[in-house]
Amino acid sequence: MKKSRLYPFERNRYFYGKLLTVRDFESEQKYFNDKRRLLNRLMFxxxxxxxxxxxxxxxxxxxxxxxxxxxxxxxxxxxxxxxxxxxxxxxxxxxxxxxxxxxxxxxxxxxxxxxxxxxxxxxxxxxxxxxxxxxxxxxxxxxxxKAPAPSSFEFVRLMESVVTIFENDNVRITQRMPKYVNPGEVVDVKLVVEKTLQTPRIAFDYSIDAKGFTYVGETDGAVSFAEPGDSQDTEYELTYQLKAPLAAGGYAELAIPARQAKLTIGDTAIPIDFSAKHSIEVVEMPVAERILEDWHNRSLEQAVEGSADQSIxxxxxxxxxxxxxxxxxxxxxxxxxxxxENTSLLQRLLSKGGNGASHQFYASSEAHDLEYDAKPTLDVKYHPERNEFDFKLGIPRPQHLYDEIATGTMEVALESIGKSGGFFFSRGKKNYVSDEISHGLGEGQVSIVVGLEEADESGASAGTGTKKKVYYGQSDVFKGTEFEPDIPNVTLGTIVYPEKGTFRIGMKLRDDGESSASVIAVRWWAFKSLGAAPQAAMNDSYENELAEAASSLED
Incomplete structure (x- = not known):
């Protein structure tokens, strides 16, 4: 083997009486050396x-x-x-x-x-x-x-697409991504910045033009790198993700137009002279099989071409x-x-009996709130150093119920006539209708829930203060119990004016029971309709649920 050229193998043929010269002994050594070296190159x-x-x-x-x-x-x-x-x-x-x-x-x-x-x-x-x-x-x-070009290494040529964006004596900026992708696969794109220690801080901002690829996470076509101020590294990597096309066959492209790139070294803006572009094949078969296909299809000359003078x-x-x-x-x-790597070690690492940790993927997830009218978001990042996907899901908050509720009180004076009972304003009159009340929720359908409010001062002496109770529905169901209210037994009703944003409360005294109260306090709750259903479509069950919600909020 002389440089990268391969000669047909030939060996000495010995016979009795053969005159052996320097040439014969040299060819004997060359035969074994060249064969061994060829196998070393191609096998290992x-x-x-x-x-x-x-x-x-x-x-x-x-x-x-x-x-x-x-x-x-x-x-x-x-x-x-x-x-x-x-x-x-x-x-x-x-x-x-x-x-x-x-x-x-x-x-x-x-x-x-x-x-x-x-x-x-x-x-x-x-x-x-x-x-x-x-x-x-x-x-x-x-x-x-001078650093060797990444494409000078055979394993890089087989597996990666590498483009050089900028290079001078002190700085080299390249972008690398897989040479082949499967449909719908999320792939890493790496921006690699190499520099000398005494080169000023580097900042590089650019936009990518993707044909076939879609953006993943927060990239959205804009990539930004800024060297940390306290760092003493000579090489940096910035990784972002893209999603491959959903259909196999053909190529997807990722271009970095020079006009959309801004490179700053220290305080100096450096122009980018040419545009760089990746052309990635979208294949149906597994990517590893496609790479092996290239390996198997290469010629013997290609296997050693240009490698003779390459050092390690x-x-x-x-x-x-x-x-x-x-x-x-x-x-x-x-x-x-x-x-x-030793082939026995690789076999054990890749076999089913091996550790297998390198083939496992992990996922972490996090959910956060968005405004109630925002669209859901999903941000996915892949961390190759630990084989982990990081999912961040943004979920719109439901519209807060209290934004759709208004409440208030209305007091109606009673005229006491002893044990004969209380009447509204004048004797013999047991009905009362309020003036229009504005609920403050604007125009549209609302549901009104009303109840009688009673101040309970029984705990005041014990230092617990005054407590309020609100009775919804028929208060006479508590008659004869410790919860019997000291207010008249009143039936309540409402009239809603959707176009005005107002309502009225009507009251009717049901019996002449005793009561020491001189004023009836009516607590009302107005619930703005959350859907398009008209007021008439709300059934009694829904109104009862609203009443229970209002009661729990009051407590």
């Missing part, structure tokens, strides 16, 4: 298998632990012992600008070992010739000062400029997730 992929942790030893020095990795054409990289080096001494580190992020990478490297005198070459050359007796399969550490990034190192020099502020290990 590329990345760190174990170890290779990077830590800061001091302000200018890093240490790389021992470990094993496989590079992008299947070669094994082994760091047999920890390595500690000053960052400025590592290949690729430049001293022109210190306020930056640098990326510490590792690559496969071969080095000659054990120089020996070459007897064969000395027979044809006059000077002494030395050759290396061994080739050491080693490694090379170096620094890249072990750490992102954030630097601060300190006068004429620098200081290591932060080390983020494996910033692009270039790992190779």
């Amino acid at each position: 992929g590329s990345g760190v298998l174990s170890g290779m942790s990077v830590v800061a030893v001091d302000d200018k020095t890093v240490s790389v632990e021992m470990g094993v990795a496989i590079d992008y054409i299947g070669r094994e990289i082994v760091i047999p012992a920890p390595v500690t080096m000053k960052l400025s001494m590592i290949e690729g580190f430049t001293n022109n600008e210190y306020k930056k992020n640098v990326y510490l990478c590792v690559a496969y490297d071969e080095k000659g070992k054990e120089p020996v005198h070459s007897v064969g070459n000395s027979s044809v050359r006059s000077d002494e010739v030395s050759e290396y007796n061994r080739l050491l399969e080693s490694y090379r550490l170096f620094v890249n000062e 990034c072990l750490a992102k190192i954030s630097l601060l400029q300190m006068g004429p020099t620098y200081m290591i502020e932060k080390v983020d290990r494996m910033p692009f997730g270039e790992y190779i």
Whole structure:
């Protein structure tokens, strides 16, 4: 295997008397190496298998632990012992600008070992010739000062749609979302902001144009990012959700027009030069099967195309400029997730016998009140770090009953004639009709409930104060009991004028029973009709329920 090109495999054929040359022995090694590396690349992929942790030893020095990795054409990289080096001494580190992020990478490297005198070459050359007796399969550490593009990683190309919105030496803003979606699926869209530590605070506001997608939650097409003032991070993620079209087949689009994007770095407004757009395929089959289909359909050349010179990034190192020099502020290990997981571990994680926690989703819900005439709302947010959906339901409050009720009292004086009973205003007259009373609820149908009110002062001596009682219906049912009222037995009736917003109360004395009361206090309740049903449609049962409600409110 030479770079990313694959040659047909051929091996030595041995026979008696064959003259073996350098070429034969080299092809013997190449045959086994290339086969192993091809299988490494296609079966396991590329990345760190174990170890290779990077830590800061001091302000200018890093240490790389021992470990094993496989590079992008299947070669094994082994760091047999920890390595500690000053960052400025590592290949690729430049001293022109210190306020930056640098990326510490590792690559496969071969080095000659054990120089020996070459007897064969000395027979044809006059000077002494030395050759290396061994080739050491080693490694090379170096620094890249520019982050690799997300699409340079094969797993990203297969699974995600990534667009770059803005990029310069200190800032890169990308947006990422799944490459394939199922109909009606709610998907995460991630805005990723990468910057150096000494870059001023970043604010980014933009609007999205969605074709096929619908907004979920509070997004409504407007996205806003503002870097926290006290943060010392070099990478931020802002996630919002969209819902895929309900029909499979075709594509849904998500565009970020440049004219609708506003980027501010510090106090400087930065123009966005071009529009970015995602084109996402809506598929009927499970997304995982669609990704596997792409994996199976790729050619052998595509599997290794452009990967020969790609290195493995072990750490992102954030630097601060300190006068004429620098200081290591932060080390983020494996910033692009270039790992190779053990197949036995993956099998157990994905099998039914495994923990299964990674496949469970959780939901939390919260309901809150809205104004009674508002429309119900539903806000859904997904938190991928804990596999949780957060549902917030807004429910309109019912219109408060007390907004539809009015109450008042009316007093009617009686003329006492001893034990013969009380009459309304004059002897021999037992009927009384009030003037029009305004209930204050405006025009429209109302239901009027009236009752006789009596002040009970029996508890005053005990320090409990005066209590009121209101008798609805026929008060004579309490006659002969401890609850017998000290008021005349009166029948009450009402007349309602819906167009005027008024009513009248009529009273009739039913008998000549004894009463010490000189005034009858009538308590009335007016209930505004909550529906379109006319007053005549209200039956006695409904009126009784209103009376009970009025009684409980009075108590």
